[in-house]
Structures are given as C-alpha cells and as structure tokens.
Amino acid sequence: MASIVPSQEDLQQCYIGKDISDVPKPAAVLDVAIIRRHCETMLRTIKTLDVGFRVHVKSHKTPEIAKLQIGDGTEANFIASTVLEIEMMIPLLQELKQKGRKINILYGIPLVPSQVPLLARAARELGENSITVMIDHPDQLPYLAKLSSLAGHPTCVFVKVDTGYHRAGLPPVSLNKHGLLEKLASAEEKGGARLLGLYSHSSLSYSGTTPEQAMGHLISEIRGCKDALERNLQLLPKRALVISVGATPQVVSSQNLLRDDSLCLEARELKALLRGTNVELHAGVYPILDMQQFSTHASADSGFLEDEIAISVLAEVCSVYNNGEREKPEALLAAGTLALGREPCPSYSGWGVVSSWRIDGLGKDSSERLVVERISQEHAIVTWESESQTKIPLHIGQVVKVHPNHACVTGAFYGWYFVVDSDQDSQSSRIVDVWVRARGCGMRAW
Template sequence: MATFPSQAELQQFYIGKDIKDVPKPAAILDVAIIRRHCETMLQTVKTLNVGFRAHVKTHKTPEIAKLQIGNNPIANFIASTPLEIETMIPLLQSLQKTRPTNILYGIPLVPSQIPRLAKIAKKLGPNSLSLMIDHPDQLPFLADFAREAGSPANIFVKVDTGYHRAGLPPSSLNKNGLLEKISAAEAAGTAFLLGLYSHSSLSYNGSTPQIAMSHLIAEIRGCKDALESNAHLLLKEKKRELVISVGATPQVVSSQNLLRDDSCVEARELRSLLKDPDLNVELHAGVYPILDMQQVSTNAVAGLGGIEDEIALSVLAEVCSVYNDGERERAEALVAAGTLALGREPCGGYDGWGVVSSWRRGGDGDGDGRLVVQRISQEHAIVAWEGGLGLEKIPLRVGQVVKIYPNHACVTGAYYGWYFVVDSDLDGEAARVVDVWVRARGCAITDPLLDPRSI
C-alpha cells in the first residue's frame, strides 16, 4: 500500500526548487493572486457592510481559508465534506480565540454523518458548527446530533431560488410542516435557526457584470420572498434577525462592481437590496481566490485582467510529442495530462479543456493565437491552436514543461494530494516553490479522536 509523505516532509524536500523539477502533472498555486483576490473580497464586504461566509470546498486547505477570512470580525466558513471541516479544526480553534467562528456543513443532513459531525462540534464547542435542512424527515437527526454533541445545532433552511440542485422554493418552504417542526426543535433545545441559505450557480452561464448581478438580485429577492411569506412561522415569538446567505462566485464577485461604477440598473437595484435595513445579507463564495477559465468567462467583474493575472491555479505538464511535419491535417502536440489531471468540464467562453499559459514560451496567453487543450483522454491530451484554423507549427518541443489553466478549479484540484505554491510577488516568473499545501482529500478521518467508533 502506498504511503504519502507528510506536509513537513514535502516542504523540506520541495521548497526552493524550480517547479519544472517537481513530479508532473502537478497543481501549481500562485499565492500572490490568491492574496489579492481575498483582500479584494474582504474589502468589498466591509465597504458594502454585509456578512461573508468563505467556502473551502474548492481548495480544501486551511492556508487559503485563513487568507479568505483575513481580519474579518466574524470567521464564517462552509465546507462540503466532514474531512474538510476536520482539516480546518486547528485554524477554527485559533480563530475562536479572537472572534465568533462557525463552519457550515453545506450538504442537507444525512444520518451517517451525524456521529462524525457531532464529534467535531463537541471539540469546537457550542455554536461552532451549522447544518443544512431542506426536508422535515431530517429533523429527527438534529436530536441525535444535539445529544452526541452536547449542544444544539445551528441550522440554515435551504432555499431553491432557481438552480434546482437542493432546497425548497420560497412558496413551499413549509413543506409538510417543516417550519413548525423547526420551531418545535428550538423549543426542545435541539436546534437554533440561523436563517435561509441559497446557492445558485446559474451565473456560471453569464457573460457580463449585469448578468452576474441580476442572478445575485434574484437570489436575494427569492430569500426575501421566503422570509415574508413565512414570517408568521419563521419569526413567531423570535426576537432576532434571520440571516439570508446567498451566493456563488460569479454573482458574489459581481458586488465588486458597486465599488467602481453603479450606474447600470442592476447595480442600483443590488445596492438598494444590500442596504435594505430589513435584510441581514450574508454573501458566500468559494472559487473566487483561485478562479479558472469558467469563472473568467463570466466577466462578472468589469475590468478584470487577463487569465495570466487572474487565475491562480495551473496544471504543470510535459510535452510528450509534437506533430509539426504534416503527420496530421494541422499541427498538434501531445501532453501528459488528461481528464484526471485537468478535469473534463466545458467552458462557455471557448472551445477547449484548458488554455496553455505563456509561461516560458512567449506570447501573452490571451486573445488570438492561443494554444488550447483541444482533445482530452484519461492521462493525456492534444494541444492545438484555438479555433482549429492555425496551420503554423506548434511552438513546443518534446520534454518541455507547460502550464495549463483548467476550466474548473474545483474539479481539477480533486486529482491532487497537494499544491506546489509559488509567489509571483517575490518571483516574477512564478517558478520557485515557496510552500506546499496539502488538500483534504477523500473521506478518511484525520484525527482518531474524531472517529465516531470511539463514541
């Protein structure tokens, strides 16, 4: 059985090396870009005076999570797996010393996860862990959780504002008496309702800031409608303000447009909603520190730079062969990175599975004349000129190392156990390894004390 090196061993061995010398395919992160995106987001929510909850499911590392939360006075997170939460425990415990800290398990609750989540909550303390509810049959699980954790769960009710992945529509939020049953759970001391939660990725198909902002507006309005139509159930005898948590990266980063120019109709409407004194809005997003070809293609933020400046994640691969001598109808190259290393996610902005960076090969990496991953197999891919019209030779050589910007950072990252970190602020070529960050990967339990079998 293969054994994996520890993070300390990886750091000792790789820090200081040129990335061309690391095993490939490899996932490379430019921390300078990540820092900039995180700082921009934190400044945006501060200026707009709205809440913020950072999703960790894209990167699955405490290092980026720490950058996401920065000096925000409240440290709220979301995770998609219990392992992600377990990996975050040391960071969460550190943040708890200086500010309120909470992490949401962002999947509607299932019974198999209760012992593990309860162990985490017991370790972190009351109000540290939140759960997602969208069906009345999930409510008995809350009593089991509270008993094992020693404290009630904070909960969000999942609202479906049009994406149809999970949740209830605003008009049917009280499915089979769900809201009355939540009130009963509160009275019994097994739950505490934080608010409503919507996550809509419809904005991934957009191509302008206005479209992205319109999707955020729709989410806020959907949750507002849910609050208003169910106020007699949600707010009955409750002297508190419920949170509306909304977002996905394109529409959340679109709020940055309000700091630049809010002259368009969508910007004015969005600003009005965010300033509504009757709404307690919390924005949530995950892939924004890293970005990818999908995110850039949404053009959610006016004036965003080129992909070389904005996408922090690239996949390092070697050129296996080059077909420049008439072997095929057009010149192509074969690289040793395929579906597993890059992901097989399409992108509305172009026809391809990744874009080859200009790193160490010249060119600007944007506009005409781009090299793209044109065809893809499990372990290898074909690189060609974008559009299929270029007859000129491919400017690559056998053995050359290239960087490829993937379409979807979340899916691409799943292949890798760790990231090699570079810093273009320190090294303009972004070629020297300055750190190694290990990802939470799979479903293994990282801390024996959290093993539900020890309950």
C-alpha cells in the same frame, strides 16, 4: 510499514526553493500572489458594503487559503462540502476561537445520517454555535435531533431555499413543506436547534458573460429568499434571520458596486437590496478562479486570464505533430482527464488553456492561444484555438502550464499544491511553499 504519503514538512523540505519544472508531473501549482489579491479585494468589498460573509473551502481544501479568505475581522464563517474539510479546519477554527473570533462552519449539503456522529464530534471539539447544518425536508429533523444530542448543545441550522437552480432546497412557496418550519420551531423550543436563517446557492450565473448578468443573478437570489421569509413570517422566530446567498460570479459582481462608474440598473438595485436586507454573501472558488469563472467576466476590473487564475497544472510535452501528420499542428501532453478534469467551459470548446509561461512567441496578451482540444485519461491534445496552420511552438520534454476549466474538480486529483509567488518572482517558477489538501470523504471515521 512506513507511510507512502509524505508529510507536509517532508514536502516543504524537499521542494521549497526549487523550480517548478523540476517536480514530478503532472502537478498542481498555485500563485499565492493572485490568491492574496483576490482575497483582499473581496474582504475590502464586504467591509465597504457592510454585509456578512461566509467562505467556502471546497475548492482548495487547505487551511492556508481559508486563513487568507477570512482576514482579520471578528467573525470567521465557513462552508464545507464534506466532513473531511471540517476536520481539516478544526485546528484553524480552534486557533481563531482562542483569539476571540466568533467561528462557524456550515456542512453544505442537506444532513445525512452517516455524517451525524462525525459532525457531533467536531461540534464537541469546537463548542456551541460552531457547527451549522442545512435542512430542506422534515425527515432530516431526526438526524438533527441526534446531532444536537450527541454534541451536547443546539445545532445551528439554515433552511435551504431553491431560488431557481433546482439542485437542493425548497421554493419560497413551499418552504413549510409537510410542516417543516413548525417542526423546526418545536426543535428550537426543546433546545435541539437554532435557526440562523435561509440559504440559497445558485450556479446559474456560470453561464453569464457580463457583470450585469452576475449582479442580476444575485438580485434574484436575494429576492427569492426575501419572498420565502415574508411568506412564512408567522412560522419563523421573532428575531433577525440571515439571508445567505451567492456563488463566486454573484459575489465577485458585488465588487462592481465600489466603482465610481457603477450606475447600471442592476448595480443600483443591488445596492438598495443590500442596504435593506440582513445579507450574508458566500463564495468559494474566487481566490483561485478557473476558466469557467473567468469566462463570466463578473468583475469589470478583471485583467488577463494569466493574471486572474491562480491555479495551473504542470504537464510535459511527450510528442509534437508539426509536419503534416494531421489536419493541423498538434502536441501531446502527458496529462489527461484525471490531471485536468473534464468539465466544459461556456466560453470555448476546449478542456484547458495553455499559459504563455516559457513558450517562445506567446504572451498573455497574444491574440492566438493554445488550448486542450481533446482529452483522454492520461493524455491531452493541444492545438491552436483557431484553425491556424502555424507550427506548435513546443518541443518534446518541455513543461507547460495549463489553466483548467474547473479548479474544484482538477484539484481533487492532487494531494498537495506547489506554491509560487509572482509578487516575489515575476516568472512564477520558484516554489515558496507546499500546501497539502484534504482528500476523500472522511479522515477520522474510525
């Protein structure tokens, strides 16, 4: 029986050159021009600050964006949240390795037994020092030993530090929980592990609204990991260990250090910390952004949201209520929780912001904006963010773009992205490529 899932080649042949309004909807769209710009800015920042960099692929799950994230440097360090993402990345990682680049990909949650055989298979394909795992409990070490045995070489390890987010990891004062560090040292002596350093991820910065707050969170992470290192020096290998820290707001905030007017207290302290610490920054959603990330205002150079957020969801207007049927004018979209996600954003109470794209009377700098106020599985109610009684400037059958609150969750509904390029097409409407996403938890689990 023929597969019901089209190949990337079939999708490209069918859609490249078409207008995005002509594709089946709801659909996910990416503007590669915005993605390129964000990736180039980040790579320039990392080079100027002379720090390490590790890019997360969980937001987009595509090798095309992963390639833009790592640029042309000598190292190519990645993070994945699922083994599927690692499997998706194997051809790109092999290509990079053949070009002489040092590759490494971190499985970004503490090691669990079901993933060990799959990670070992990836490690055998990619070679030594290619796969890293995360440890925060001594009971995970038998899984680490099995992984190294199946792979045929030591597995790289980060010890996860909890610097205040309380999702995973150990606080600095408890890093040697039940002798974890001593047991890890023993595993390294036996050739079953190689400790890279300490790793912290904190999304506390998502609630911030200024560059100073984002920089403050990054400072706290670095301090927390330094504290953990200093408290346990006698138990750690006598070599330089990496402190890997970040999330998109923190890492984007480091771009402020390149500004001539970046003289605030947080900027000065962050510069000093980065100079005196073996830091690796890590981030994932920064190439795409979303309403959550945009609302943090982590970069002082941030522009209008339509110029900064690369992802949007195409949806059709299926009804309009402009004639007093309701307390205020509204429109109904044929896209709901599954198509948009249902993640809140601190800066407003809605579930997505409607782009001004092809809407008469609206511009990206308009003081009024349309938002998704209510949402159900397959429907969304759009209205003015204010209490305006102005008629909604939409008509039945019209196609709109909605910028979602959380790109990672929104993307999970879609098998592929339609790609546009606003550098070539100011209307951002002509499809230039189709990128297929990795979906699910494992591709090669047989």
